[in-house]
Amino acid sequence: VLAEQIEHIKESKAFDIRSEALPTWCPGCGYFGIHQGLNACIQELEIPHHQIVTVSGIGCAGRYPFFTSTYGLHTVHGRTLPVATGVKAGNPDLTVYVIGGDGDGLAIGGGHFPHVCRRNVNINYLMFDNSIYGLTKGQPSPSSPLGTKTKASPFGTQDKPLNATLMALTYGASFIARLFAGDPKGITEAVKEGTRHEGFAFFHIYSTCLTFDKTFKTWANLKKWVHPVPEDHDPTDFKKAFELVLNDDYATGIIFRRTHTDTVKK
Ligand code: SF4
Ligand code: MG
Numbered sequence: 001v002l003a004e005q006i007e008h009i010k011e012s013k014a015f016d017i018r019s020e021a022l023p024t025w026c027p028g029c030g031y032f033g034i035h036q037g038l039n040a041c042i043q044e045l046e047i048p049h050h051q052i053v054t055v056s057g058i059g060c061a062g063r064y065p066f067f068t069s070t071y072g073l074h075t076v077h078g079r080t081l082p083v084a085t086g087v088k089a090g091n092p093d094l095t096v097y098v099i100g101g102d103g104d105g106l107a108i109g110g111g112h113f114p115h116v117c118r119r120n121v122n123i124n125y126l127m128f129d130n131s132i133y134g135l136t137k138g139q140p141s142p143s144s145p146l147g148t149k150t151k152a153s154p155f156g157t158q159d160k161p162l163n164a165t166l167m168a169l170t171y172g173a174s175f176i177a178r179l180f181a182g183d184p185k186g187i188t189e190a191v192k193e194g195t196r197h198e199g200f201a202f203f204h205i206y207s208t209c210l211t212f213d214k215t216f217k218t219w220a221n222l223k224k225w226v227h228p229v230p231e232d233h234d235p236t237d238f239k240k241a242f243e244l245v246l247n248d249d250y251a252t253g254i255i256f257r258r259t260h261t262d263t264v265k266k
Pocket of ligand 1: 209212
């Protein structure tokens with residue numbers, strides 16, 4: 001089966017970024033859907049491999065560059081954003097995708113998030129948010145809900161969760177989408193738009209860790225909770241975007257886009 005899969009990848013279309021190193025994620029992990037969505041985006045935008053850099057931190061999402069045939073950097077924990085900023089500053093022609101989890105981006109790397117937003121660095125940040133530390137076997141993360149019970153928090157967590165979409169809005173990010181790993185097509189469309197956006201694009205992607213989270217962000221719950229942003233949502237209206245995010249944790253789609261940077265590269 002492995003040989004067949006590798007053969008399939010070799011024969012697949014140009015601009016396909018899947019590498020011969022097949023993902024080692026647990027079968028059924030939400031990350032497969034995100035990989036599928038991003039891969040389709042790159043194929044549709046026809047970005048050559050040598051013009052793409054994926055930059056990751058530590059965690060299950062951190063392995064991403066190994067599974068792609070683009071350039072890639074597997075950096076240290078929480079330092080994806082400054083490294084990616086350096087890559088883009090060094091060669092502005094590159095398309096940069098930052099890949100990281102909720103632990104990597106909201107805990108150890110949380111201090112970099114406001115600054116990449118306010119600097120409006122022209123990179124794309126995909127936060128794979130499953131509300132758990134998967135690679136280290138299931139500790140609560142900064143986006144785990146209050147009372148989350150794990151081996152590391154047997155009596156339930158005492159800390160309120162962080163809301164990455166709300167944070168990005170507050171920090172002044174110029175493009176924000178909230179997405180769902182179970183909807184690769186939605187990911188493709190939003191990441192295409194964000195990649196074309198001249199400025200920082202943040203994608204808050206709800207995912208599932210089916211190995212270590214049996215109660216909260218399960219496939220069944222996420223499928224029940226996630227729904228598209230209202231049809232009349234105007235992503236260029238900051239107040240409306242703020243109101244939406246304050247009142248609805250699971251509306252997915254383009255949440256906010258700042259008009260004066262909303263130019264298309266082509
Ligand atoms: Fe995915 Fe969780 Fe397995 Fe990591 S531990 S690969 S997040 S299912
Ligand atoms: Mg995580």
